[in-house]
Amino acid sequence: MAMTALQVVFFLLFPLLAIRMGERFRVARILGPVTLCYLAGFLSANLPGVKLSQAASMQVSEVAVPLAIPLLLFSANVRGWPKLARPLLISFSLACVSAVLAAGLVGWGFRGETPEWWKIAGMLVGVYVGGTANMAAIGRVLEAHNETFILLNTADLAAGGVYLIFLLTFAQRVLLRFMRPFTALAHAEPFAHPGESLGTWTKSHLRDMALGFGLSGVLVAVGLGATLLVFQKLEAGPALLLITSLGIAVSLSKRVHALVGTYELGEYVLLVFCVAMGSLADLRMLSGGSVTLLLFVVAVMGLAIVLHVALSALCRIDVDSTLVCSTATIYGPALIGPVTAALRNRALVGPGLTLGLAGLALGNYLGLATAWGLRWLAGE
Template sequence: MTAVQVLFFLLFPALAIRMGERFRVAKILGPVTLCYAAGFVCANLPGVTLSSAASMQVSEIAVPLAIPLLLFSANVRVWPKLARPLLISFSLACVAAILAAGSVSWCFRGETDEWWKIAGMLVGVYVGGTANMAAIGRVLEAHSETFILLNTADLAAGGVYLLFLLTFAQRLLLRFMRPFTASAHPALFEHPGETMGSWTRHHLRDMGWGFGLAVAIVAVGVGGTQLVLEKLEAGPALLIITTLGIAVSLSKRVHALVGTYELGEYVLLIFCVAMGSLADLRMLSGGSAMLVLFVVAVMGLAIVLHVAFSALLRIDVDSTLVCSTATIYGPALIGPVTAALRNRALVGPGLTLGLAGLALGNYLGLATAWGLRWLAGG
């Protein structure tokens, strides 16, 4: 049964991509949502029992592999040159996530000993993505049950917010925020990658090289950590992997590899299916209600603060919503949200900012967690 489960994790993303190409509803939802939903449905089917250990192992392998693959195509040199409203709104979203997680976790510090770890994990997921939350949880040695419950609650809250983004978010915020104008964005940079559905045989060689390089970076991160610390520590290893991924992306030869971003997305989709399979609603009972409230409060406050800050600084609605999507969901849902906004000009910048969040999430999350522990005198 475990072999079938792992095989499902590996192959369903291909079906999700194909469905997105053929069916309008699937295209709107996107492969990430479909993969999470598939794992979620399997985990909650009556009479079906999945191996949580297998799901965790797949996710733990996928996280370090996906990070460098996604970063190879990131044009780091472009980040400081993005249009000023986008950079400001993205920075505000990061600050809002830190403030929300810090203030809410401080209120919950008497409820759980892992309050500061949870704050760091939530900053990671609401600046970068679920992969960052998993990485930070490993670094801080959070209980696996805590991560599973946080992931389940985040899926539920994130689904509600995504529905809001895809429906009436733009119309609602236009009542008190400026509309998007092209003149405020003099330099919009397109993401160098291609669409996930465009894989051809021509991509295979470059994707093979990129995958090999990602494996090498992971090996350096893991091996270097074991060599220096004489044991495997997730924290140093993942920080090394993230830093090396950013550094290697500066190479023109690596940056020119075709299909590495798409391959990284595929690995991330495998991660999404595995994470969805850990979201067993039967676990959301009793004491877990506190963690659900924790997640909803942090996410809701982060969104409200980000929108409020952007409105005060007169950032336009579309830039605000795209930056919110880039930080809370990562690059994968930029396409569906910009399509709902009817603003394809922000696709490239949104993807770039999503990758920036992926790179920053680990650093900001760990800094938040350790800072809160220091403030508490721990």
Template sequence: MLILLVLFFLGIPFLVLHLCHRFRYVNKLGAVVVAYIIGVVVGNVGILPDGSAGVQEAMTSLTIPLAIPLMLFSTSLADVFKLARVTFVSLLIGLVSVVIMVVSGYFLFTDDMTEPWKMGGLLIGLYTGGTPNLAALKLMLDVDETVYLVTHSADLVMGVFYLFFLLAMGQRFFSKFLPKSVVAESDRLTHSLDGQDPYYGILKRRFLVPLSKGFVLSVLVVGISVAISFLVPEEAQMAVIMLMITSLSLSLSFLSPVRRIPKTFELGMYFVLVFSVVVASMANVATLMAAALDVLYYVAWVVFGSLILQLLMSRLFRVDTDTMIITSTALVCSPPFVPVVAAALRNRSLVVPGLTIGIVGYAIGNYLGFLLAMLLRSW
């Protein structure tokens, strides 16, 4: 029965991705959101067999360590140094804004929270990187499943309002305070950039063979990281494992044969979806609802507070409107939303720097989140 449960958790992401590919309204909702919904339903209707907790714990511990290398192998850190000065300044402003709002929110909204320093670390990882960093920091900081799910649910709620504001009126509003962006005619978009499904054909032989090599390499990275973790005390082992995985994966990304393996990021996201289904199935809905309000306030403070702070600093450093918006999108919403917002801004030249900023966020999110959590813990 437990073997069937493992196969069920591994199979649900295929269903989710198929639904996203087949139905536009499901795709707009997002694969991670659909995975969470299915997981919460499965975990709260009483159909899970006895002994499922052990399977769930094992799968949450394995999936994210496997996902991180796959998602980072295609990173081109050299692109960071090619960013225009204004884009690099905007990236630094965005990172500083998030850190300031997370730290200030820690003192405003966490009086009733247990181990609030963990929440601070989670939010840093989430809003400098994204869901993979949030999931990694859950393991690194030993965060309760319900706290993790409440945090991500609050992010989804605030993310809807944030993205709606950016798409509907962000450019008009921010251009009142910031220099207007100069867009070359060749970069002016008249159509959407978001029409291609990156998972399409991933199981075909031309992708499957090189992907299997990428997966084996990911397993080796995890194995080496686990081996190194035995050199430190037990309570620090998970943090060392995740930091070593991140560091080794980024080191391997400098090798062209590794960086050019196709679809590694998508395979990594598959494991993130597996993690999402499993961790959502471990959440108790009653506890979720009781804990949600304080976290929602904290998340709203970080999301919209960092946007306002970014606006003020961007005005000071003369960052243009479109660059400020795409930087905020890449950090707060993660790279997949960059083409969507670039299309709304009708500026194709934003796509590459926006994606680069988002990938930098993925790369540093674990480090920043863990470091800030430790600093808040010792405060």
């Protein structure tokens, strides 16, 4: 019990250290707080002799996301979203198509390696269109083994960590060599981040942050309560959709929109999420035959990303929209904030969150369709 408490305290406080390191050390500043937090969680999970509570890590990550979403949205320029919609919708559609094609092609290639190949392909479509919840739901519908889900989730976290570091560091510069830059400058908000410098957190910031955090907690409570009332149980997709809708509606209030530091506080909550998620990637679970699943995951993720970028480039979609849509599908809503921070494009936060939630809604349908389609083609 004491170890679990220390683990949670570590999740909550390490982001402070990550921000301080970014202020004082050049390498830490280049990597950014998100990367440092993810790496800290990953390293803590893989230290010899250390056994973290997976349940505690999952609970912290599940609490952090709904709390962060309203905080990120309170300062959003909602009225400017429709002007950004077309390239985002096209790129998002291409990302979904790419995930289905990649899982189908790689799954067919792995059909002789594991009897659950078609189930795994469907589960990976679920996670690379929606999120982990979709992968779990598809696995339950297809009656995949519990060990398969655990190993897939671990492999996904390991592979996803590498791509996340790329997104947060060099992705924009690499893709700008052959893709268009983001040009909706009239609608892009200045991307200042006072919350990433602890020295700028004045009493005014803290007061407004406390008000914003309290309001976010109220919206989360309303969203969860309404979901329980309607479905008689907690459903992640509808709950996040309602919380996001409430956050958008409240952001239209001038008083809420004027609260200082709410976006930065939302980013801090996401840093807590990153530490917790990193701690779920215990590579000790990937041994023996599970290496096949790691290769399966890496192949599907890699091919899906390459296809998405190539198709977006052919359709002349800009770099920022492509990377935000890739984030929305590969990671879901949780990492939209950190990635848009790395892109220095605050205007895409709200639309990115919306598309991430759309992925959660579509993931089950596309994943199950892919799995059943592959089984039919193989005559199983």
